[in-house]
Structure formats: C-alpha cells, structure tokens
Amino acid sequence: MQKHRITAIVCFAGALVASALAGASFLSMRKPDLIVRGPGVTEKKMLSEWFSGLKGTAGDTEVYVMRGSDDGASMLILGGTHPNEPAGHLAAILFIENVVPRTGTLYVIPRANASGFTANDPQEGAPQRFTIQTPNGPRVFSYGSRATNPIHQWPDPNVYIHASSGQTLSGSETRNLNRGYPGRPDGTLTEKVCYGIVQLIRQQKVTITVDLHEASPEYPVINAIVAHPKAMQLASDTVLGLEMQDIKISLEPSPVNLRGLSHRELGDFTDTLPVLMETANASQGRLRGRTDEALVLTGKDKWYVRAAKLGRLYVPYDEHGHPLEERVGRHVTAISELMNSWNLEHPEMPLEVEGVPDYEGLLTKGVGAYLLPPK
Amino acid sequence: MFYVYLVILAVVLALTVWVLFDTKKLSLQITAAMVIVPLLLRLLMIK
Numbered sequence: 417m418q419k420h421r422i423t424a425i426v427c428f429a430g431a432l433v434a435s436a437l438a439g440a441s442f443l444s445m446r447k448p449d450l451i452v453r454g455p456g457v458t459e460k461k462m463l464s465e466w467f468s469g470l471k472g473t474a475g476d477t478e479v480y481v482m483r484g485s486d487d488g489a490s491m492l493i494l495g496g497t498h499p500n501e502p503a504g505h506l507a508a509i510l511f512i513e514n515v516v517p518r519t520g521t522l523y524v525i526p527r528a529n530a531s532g533f534t535a536n537d538p539q540e541g542a543p544q545r546f547t548i549q550t551p552n553g554p555r556v557f558s559y560g561s562r563a564t565n566p567i568h569q570w571p572d573p574n575v576y577i578h579a580s581s582g583q584t585l586s587g588s589e590t591r592n593l594n595r596g597y598p599g600r601p602d603g604t605l606t607e608k609v610c611y612g613i614v615q616l617i618r619q620q621k622v623t624i625t626v627d628l629h630e631a632s633p634e635y636p637v638i639n640a641i642v643a644h645p646k647a648m649q650l651a652s653d654t655v656l657g658l659e660m661q662d663i664k665i666s667l668e669p670s671p672v673n674l675r676g677l678s679h680r681e682l683g684d685f686t687d688t689l690p691v692l693m694e695t696a697n698a699s700q701g702r703l704r705g706r707t708d709e710a711l712v713l714t715g716k717d718k719w720y721v722r723a724a725k726l727g728r729l730y731v732p733y734d735e736h737g738h739p740l741e742e743r744v745g746r747h748v749t750a751i752s753e754l755m756n757s758w759n760l761e762h763p764e765m766p767l768e769v770e771g772v773p774d775y776e777g778l779l780t781k782g783v784g785a786y787l788l789p790p791k
Numbered sequence: 792m793f794y795v796y797l798v799i800l801a802v803v804l805a806l807t808v809w810v811l812f813d814t815k816k817l818s819l820q821i822t823a824a825m826v827i828v829p830l831l832l833r834l835l836m837i838k
Contacts, residue, residue: 420815427824428811435828439837535838567836570793 445544446534449557451509451526452788456482456516456771463525466619467612469601474568475609477530479523479616480512488520489623489758489767492616492688493751494678495525497593497627499532499560500542502712503695503743504628506557506783510748510773513788520767523622528613529593531568531605533560542699546709548740548782552789559712562700563591569605579603581675594627594692597681617686623767624650624754627678627692628747632701633720633729633738635694640666641750642692644683651691653757658750661775665750693750695743696731703728714739745778797834804830 453460459481464471466479495508508526515522527533536542536559547554566572569591576590577583579600589595591606599610617625624647631638643651648669655667670679670690682690698704698720699712705719715737724733731738752772759766773786807830811823832838 420817420820421812423817424812424814424820427820428808428827431824431827431831435831438828439832439835442832442838567838570796 441544442535445536445558445560448527448530448533450555450790451478451480452513452791453480454513454515454771454788456514456522456769457512458483463609463612463616466615467601467608469608470612473605473608474531474534474565475529475605475612477525477527477609479525482512482515482517482522482524484517484519484521484768486519487765489762489765490521490523490620491751491755491767492523492613492620492622492625493525494528494613494625494627496527496533496560497529497678498562498629499527499529499558500537500540500562500700501628501630501697502546502557502559503630503697503740503747504693506548506740506744507628507747507751510744510783510786511751514771514773514786516770518768518770520623520765520769521620522767522769523616523620525613528627529560529564529606529609531564531609532562532593533558535561535565535567537561537563541707543707543709543712546712548713548784548787550784550787550789552787555784555787559699563588564593564604564606566591578676579607580681583673583675585676592676594629594678595676597676597678598685614682614686617682617688622686622688623765624758625678625682625688625690626751626754627690629692629694630697630700630743631694632703633696633698633731633733634701634703634723636730637668638694638696638730639664639746640668640694642668642670642679642694644670644679644690646683647679647689647691650689650754650757650761653760654691654750654753657753657756661749661753663746663749663775665746691754693747695746696733696738697743698737712740715743741778741782744783745773745775748773748778749775800830800834804834 496505572587596610679692
C-alpha cells in the first residue's frame, strides 16, 4: 500500500475516535440534573400541560407545584433562564428540596430553558458541569449555555426581530429566553417556551413572578432587583428588608424600551408582578482568567480583583470572590423577603412558607447542606 | 430547509474525506481529519 494511503487511514481513524469521544461528552449533557422532590412538592408537571405545543420538544420542562394547605397568593420562580448562571438554577432547586408552603402556592421551574442545559457556549472554555459536596455525597449540576441549543433551534437570523414590538437585536438573541417574552404559539422553540410560561401565569393567576439571573461583575445591573412599574412597591419593600439584613442590593426600573425581557413583558401581558434578580458571577464575565469549576464555585479571579482596584466593576470584588453559596443565598433570601413584603401589604391573601434556607446558614454550611439525598 | 442543510453537510463531509484519501500531503490530510470532526458531529445532530 502507498505511504499516503496508510497516513490517510490513520488520520481518518483519528478523526472518528475524536468524534466519538467528543460526541459522547456532548451527549452526556442531555441527561437532566438530579432534582429531589422535597416535602413541599405536591405535583410535578410539565410546561406542556399549559401549552401543548411544547410536548415532545427539547423546550418542555418540569414545573414543580408546591401547594399550601390554605389558599393564598402564588409565586412562580424561574431558575435556569440562562443555564450559564448557576445561582438562579440552584436557588430554584433549594426551594424545591427544602420549602413547604403553608398558605398559597409556589410554582418552580428550575430549568426554564431546558434546551440551554444540553450544551454550553462555544469558545468560552466553560466547564460542562460542576460538583457540590453534600453530607450524602457529591451532586453534579450542568453549566449550560446562555441560549437555546442550536441543535434544537436553527438557523439564527442575521437580525432578531422581537415579534410583539419590532425591536431588533443581534441574530443570536433569537435563542435567548429572556428576549422572547411574551412568546408566540407558532414561533421559534424559544418563543414557544416563553409562551408556555405566559400561559402558566395566566391560567394559574400567578401573583408574583421571580426570574433568577446572574451577571458579569462589569455589568451595571448587578446585585440588583429589576422590577416592572406595577411591582415597584413590592420590590422597594424587599430592598429595604434586605438592607436591614445587611444585604446590599439596588433597585432598577424595568426599561420601557428594552423588550422581550421577563420583567417588562410579563408585567405588560399578564396580571403577575414580575421582578428579575441578578448576582455577580465571574465565570460568565469578559474579564475573567482561567474558567473552570473552581471559578464557578468560588468566584475567585485575580483579574477581577485587579479590575476592581482600577474601578472597572459595579460590585465590590476582592480575593474572597463571590462564592456560589453567597450568590444562591442572596437569591433565596430576596425571594423570602419578597414574600414577607407581600404579606405585610396583603394579609388577606398571604404567601407563607417554611424551611427557606437562611443566608447565614448558606454562607457557613454551604449549598450542599441544603441538598437532599437521592431517593 | 433542514434536510437541504443536512444534504449540503453530507456532501461537504464526503468531499473532505475524499481529499483526505486523495492528497499526498500529510499536512492536508491532518487538516482534513480535523475538519471531519465538527462536520460529522453536526451531521449526526450531536453538536
């Protein structure tokens, strides 16, 4: 056999082996993370039960219903709108695994963009998953993509036109769940998920909707609550409550001209009171150095410390970083404070829960202490 | 449209494999092998 034939066979075999290894690694991300049903979960449904157009698609996702023994207000908690923002995803899971409502109903969607958890963003060097140690052994969680997996929604247009407003954004934003509200029943997969969430809010008459996010430390809207005008009173009371616990947080009004976002469209198109919350996640920032599991868990990054010294950041940043337990703690405590604020103003229709992990407990014991063992 | 895309992809992949076996330049063979990986993963709708 000629020499170049032999080298061709070797190269081809190498390509097949590399494809098999990479393919197995990518396919492993399609297995959903373990979420244990806590004592407060009364039903586990799928979003397609509110919008049948999602049934059998990669956008269909779990909805955990947690109904109290008495009637009251209701809250929808959205985690995983952006699967590369793990504090939102984990805060939602902590509610599912720990909280028991007394009055009212909680609806928790921990993986709002389920498709986004099946891939991560190319050229970011991000880990595919991260591990949290618990008293019962390690629990592994996906670190996904900011947007819907292009395998499930393709191609991106050159320009994304938001359907109900005509606003134009870059083409890749067509797969961003938080640019697609209120969604369309005959739109893209991302728009269908948005539409499904809107249908849930309308049909269940959800009182308050909380969308949990994280942001880069150099992004101006960070450690913040963004509120629709009709949720501003509730959000203001919540900020005061958090400040009294020495948790610094800012309050931002939902911009009128920035369309497709949950805090704007859910308020305009439904009766819910929508708020969005942000914490500081270095692992998605542009100034970060090495991007690995440790950065996701600890938030420690020397380049962000340097950027803070140069005054380039919108959050304090030192060598202690912003660990995951702090970021999850901020979300969990803010949701709890939202409920307290609501109950103060609406004692006739309360939303009362037990078992919310406390901020100090999360800081000292870590997130793993509040994750249940697999059943 | 989706199936047209897959057909185009399959043709490009076949041509790349053909180049890999046809050329006598080792550097081009290695390049073709590297190009095959993403094409194959996309054809199988894995990535």
